[in-house]
Amino acid sequence: MILLTGFEPFGGEHFNPSFAIARQAARILGGQGLQVRAAELPCVFATAPAVLDDLLEAHRPSVVISLGLAAGRTTMGLEKVAINHIDARIADNAGDQPIDRPVIIGAPAAYFSTLPLKAALQALREPAPGRDAIEVGISYSAGSFVCNQMFYSLMHRTTGVPGIHAGFIHVPWMDATHPGLEEMAKAVAAVALLALDNAAEPLLSAGTEY
Ligand code: PCA
Numbered sequence: 001m002i003l004l005t006g007f008e009p010f011g012g013e014h015f016n017p018s019f020a021i022a023r024q025a026a027r028i029l030g031g032q033g034l035q036v037r038a039a040e041l042p043c044v045f046a047t048a049p050a051v052l053d054d055l056l057e058a059h060r061p062s063v064v065i066s067l068g069l070a071a072g073r074t075t076m077g078l079e080k081v082a083i084n085h086i087d088a089r090i091a092d093n094a095g096d097q098p099i100d101r102p103v104i105i106g107a108p109a110a111y112f113s114t115l116p117l118k119a120a121l122q123a124l125r126e127p128a129p130g131r132d133a134i135e136v137g138i139s140y141s142a143g144s145f146v147c148n149q150m151f152y153s154l155m156h157r158t159t160g161v162p163g164i165h166a167g168f169i170h171v172p173w174m175d176a177t178h179p180g181l182e183e184m185a186k187a188v189a190a191v192a193l194l195a196l197d198n199a200a201e202p203l204l205s206a207g208t209e210y
Contacts, residue, residue, distance in 0.1 A: 002029055002036040002192050003061035005052070007068050007146070010043035010093055017174050017181065018067040024185035025065075029192060036192075041066075043146050044094045045086065049103075049153040056157060063165050063195045065115065065188060066154055068147035070170035074178055076187060077139035078117045079168040082152035083110045087144040103152040111155030113167030119199035120191045121206055131186040134179055138206040142168055165195035 004026050006019025019040045026038035039055050041048050056064070070077060084102045091097040117138055127133045142148040151168035158166040169188060172178045179187075 001059050001061045002026075002034060002063045002065075002196065003055055003059050004036065004038045004188065004192070005041050005055070005064070005066045005150075006038070007041050007043050008093065010146070011071075011090055016043075016069050017184075018069050018171055020181055021171055021184045021188060022065075022067050024181055025188035025192065028185060028189040034196075037061075041150060042093060044092050045088070045096050045098055045146060045149060046094060048146055048150050052150060052153055053157065062163055063192050064154060064158065065166075065192055065195075066147075066150055066168045067188065068150070068168065068170055069173070070143075070147075071173060073170060073172045075172060076134070076136040076179070076184060077170040078113070078115070078120055078136060078191070079139050079142040079151060079170060080113055080117060081110050081140055082113075082142060082148060082155045082168065083144070084108060084152055085144055086149055089145065092146055103149050104156055107156055111152065111159050113155070114159065114165045115167035115191060116165070116194050116199040116201055117167070118201045118204045118206065119194050122202050122204055123190060123194060123199075124187050128190070131190065132183065134183055134187050136187065139170060140208070142170065165198075
């Protein structure tokens with residue numbers, strides 16, 4: 001079973017492309033006969049992890065991909081690292097703005113994604129039947145807001161559990177200069193399939209110098 005999540009709008013916006021992309025990717029995967037569920041998470045520090053827990057409990061997925069909007073970015077970012085730290089620059093949708101707090105007290109400083117990020121990078125840079133090539137990158141910081149909190153909570157619950165791949169992808173706004181909904185949904189569906197297939201990780205540089 002594949003679980004895809006996106007976030008509700010936040011920061012005064014009326015739309016968040018992350019859930020639209022999750023829903024469209026779920027349609028694509030469902031159309032291929034796979035068991036899949038798309039869910040929208042609240043952009044609220046106090047409730048998002050519990051909503052995630054309920055989804056994990058109810059669906060027992062083998063692949064979980066959470067999506068969130070990274071408004072300043074121009075390409076999709078496959079997040080590598082979730083940190084046990086919250087430092088909110090703006091208030092969440094409940095008006096809460098926690099600063100310098102752990103996501104989970106006493107838990108490890110960080111977790112890595114268990115999605116096959118390099119295999120995804122390599123695959124998505126090439127066109128495939130039914131989809132064009134898309135420029136994506138590996139990101140080494142998911143920020144310190146609700147997306148990182150969610151990503152950290154997801155990895156805290158799933159790391160070391162056999163048979164589950166989980167991780168986070170940040171998406172840009174959709175406009176004329178960025179990839180569109182369908183293109184990004186196809187990319188997310190492709191990453192889910194690679195995770196389901198336990199794709200091996202190629203040795204491929206995607207790092208940055210700073
Ligand atoms: N993006 C925010 C929170 C919800 C979302 O879609 C973030 O990157 O933390």
